[in-house]
Amino acid sequence: MFNQLYVGSILAEYTNLEEVSWDRLWTATQQTLYMTVISVILVFILGLILGLLLYETRHHQTIWSVALYKIVSVFVNIFRSIPFIILIVLLIPFTKAIVQSMTGPSAALPALILSAAPFYARLVETGLREVDKGVIEAAEAMGASKLELIFKVYIPESLPSIIAGITVTAISLVGYTAMAGVIGAGGLGNLAYLEGFQRNRASVTLVATAVILIIVFVIQFIGDRWVSYIDKR
């Protein structure tokens, strides 16, 4: 029965802030931010390159572009489809080889990047496809080279999609870091799992959740503001 006492005890469990170690919360927050920022930067670069490759090779003109498109597209589809929690386990040997460790924030990076970059690459490709064909033709008529097209037309003209895409990707990366935390990457997910779940301290889980929400809101806010600032359409 939900009598008042019962509700009170649930609230007491969530609000028992004495159980929260603020030092450890701060360390965990820093670890989450570290994983998010580094992976977002690398995903942005990698995803942009992959997205451009997908877009450029889509028209299947030569045998090389057909082959490249197939390879990139298969790579993107596979890594986008593997559930993150499985991917991170699957990549343990690979991670050990390049990071020399399988725990800690840095060890989460390969899995974070490999799973988010293909997702972001698809978003970039979609954004590029929305660039007005007429504008591309106009630039070609002026004698623009492929590189000029990429840096002066494709990227600037699809920048709102590119930024909106990285915002969405960054937010899912925050979620991934929490999952990575459960298997030893550190961060707020790790804190919520180890301190909150295993030691049965609901207040710690609640505080960790609040911090993650704040991070997500800040990312969303910055992304939205940025997009509306650059979008002159």
Next chain:
Amino acid sequence: MITLEKVTKTFLNNKLAFEAVKETSLTIEKGEIYGIVGYSGAGKSTLLRLLNGLERPSSGKIVIDNSELTPLSKKELRKERQSIGMIFQHFNLLWSRTVLENVCFPLEIAGIKKADRIERARELIDLVGLSDKAEAYPAQLSGGEKQRVGIARALANNPKVLLCDEATSALDPQTTDEVLDLLAKINEELNVTIVLITHEMEVVRKICDRVAVMNKGEIVEEGSVLHVFREPKQEITKRFIKQDRETDNKETRQALTELKQAYPEGQIVQIFFQGNNVGSPIITRVSRECDCDINIIQGSIQSTHNTPMGTLIVQVLGDQDKQDKALALFKTYPVEVEVIQKDV
């Protein structure tokens, strides 16, 4: 200036060959405004894109200002394109750039230094009359203003040729006239050869020196605008010209019916004037010599690039003898006379 020799362009679509441009030969003189008119799908768009290498010909030879396009490598072709400006139906401006930055764009591609770029771009923006909009983004401009930016951008690298792809088709009639005036001014002041494609005969009439009529991938009729307008040979050409007069005609027909009721006698005659004849007092002379009354029903002047063309619809009154005499007398003048309605 521009020569096409037996140029063809075939597209492969699902292994089906489609001949967009059938063997076409064409010469366009320096400083000329050359119109290519045709319905959509006639191949005029492809023909225009062959001129700056956006489409490569399947066979034949294209020479622009003594340089042959066909054997050029991609890189050489890109260089060549910098001296061929192009404007578009939907303007194709970069929304992410201001007017000034849009005009700078082709200059960046040509590798001009930043300070020089901005100076040149400002000059061009002045030329097209948008000085106060230099910092605006395309989204803040009207259609006519966008096309002016398109023109400024196309002129940035001092092109020898300006290609216009349905440049006024997305604009309202008044804005169309403004843009056409601007093109005529550019043609005159900068001596740029202009090749334009359109489906509106009005555009051809207003600014072109010569015109080619295209149908199903072929040029079916070609000549000076005055000549083609006066003596169209092909059915399709006649249709285009008729479409240009359509609005006038509707009103005229109504006026004719009303006049027929008011003055049931006499003959209604349509007289075409051209060039210098527009000024001569033919009507009063005929009226005086034949001693008949001439009632002017409708008159209009259509301007072409260099010469005006006039149409006058009159009603010749009086007895049959006088009417016949008047008609005969009209025909002695260098005008075209057509009896459009006998006594009813």
